[in-house]
Amino acid sequence: MSMSKTILVADDKANIRNLVREYLEAEGFRVVIASNGREALFAARQEKPDLILLDIMMPEMTGYDFIRAYRKERETPIILLTARLEETDKVLGLELGADDYVTKPFGMKELVARIHAVLRRVGRPVAEADVLVLGGLRLDKESRTVSSGGRPVSLTPSEFDLLYTLMTARGRVFARSELLLKLQGTTFENVERTIDVHIRNLRAKIEPDSSKPIYIETVFGIGYRFHHE
Numbered sequence: 001m002s003m004s005k006t007i008l009v010a011d012d013k014a015n016i017r018n019l020v021r022e023y024l025e026a027e028g029f030r031v032v033i034a035s036n037g038r039e040a041l042f043a044a045r046q047e048k049p050d051l052i053l054l055d056i057m058m059p060e061m062t063g064y065d066f067i068r069a070y071r072k073e074r075e076t077p078i079i080l081l082t083a084r085l086e087e088t089d090k091v092l093g094l095e096l097g098a099d100d101y102v103t104k105p106f107g108m109k110e111l112v113a114r115i116h117a118v119l120r121r122v123g124r125p126v127a128e129a130d131v132l133v134l135g136g137l138r139l140d141k142e143s144r145t146v147s148s149g150g151r152p153v154s155l156t157p158s159e160f161d162l163l164y165t166l167m168t169a170r171g172r173v174f175a176r177s178e179l180l181l182k183l184q185g186t187t188f189e190n191v192e193r194t195i196d197v198h199i200r201n202l203r204a205k206i207e208p209d210s211s212k213p214i215y216i217e218t219v220f221g222i223g224y225r226f227h228h229e
Contacts (some may be wrong), residue, residue, distance in 0.1 A: 005051065006030045006048075006049040006050050007029050010039070010043075036059045041066055044076070051118060054080055075154070075157065077121075079098070099158040100117075100183070128169070133172060139163060139167055162179060214227060
């Protein structure tokens with residue numbers, strides 16, 4: 001039996017924290033809770049959770065500020081819990097480095113499915129060492145590391161999986177909905193803008209000049225593909 005995964009639940013509403021904790025513990029997870037962003041940052045540094053469920057609007061330190069601080073230290077997957085319906089709020093969270101989000105009120109089955117989808121991507125067993133080298137880009141599937149022009153690049157789990165998907169099928173055009181399905185394992189919230197934000201973040205990290213991408217090409221009206229000679 002593998003060790004249970006640790007999930008940090010950060011939300012300023014006690015009823016939500018307790019509901020989520022009870023459900024996740026029943027699913028076999030170890031749960032750590034925090035009631036504001038500062039507590040969450042302390043708990044994340046102490047506990048080094050496998051995944052973080054993060055409310056955006058919290059006292060003392062917002063979810064956005066938490067991501068800004070924590071992404072400098074670790075690439076732990078983060079799923080935002082957001083009651084705010086504005087597209088810009090979700091996009092900002094993704095731009096800062098969140099992997100996914102669920103909108104309140106959410107169903108617990110949906111939340112657990114999203115958690116499993118993200119954890120599967122991070123802990124996916126590797127059959128063989130799989131190193132892809134294309135141009136100045138090098139991706140090592142086994143260690144989940146990427147370098148661009150010999151410089152190490154730190155990617156979130158979503159960014160890594162997007163890049164791996166595109167590189168392994170270079171030249172093939174992927175629709176946004178197809179890429180979203182690969183990331184989430186399902187399409188609860190088929191917000192294709194999510195993919196655009198992840199791609200923009202990815203380009204900023206791997207492209208020599210993100211305004212003139214040489215690796216990830218936009219295929220207008222369809223989606224994206226990895227450039228091939």
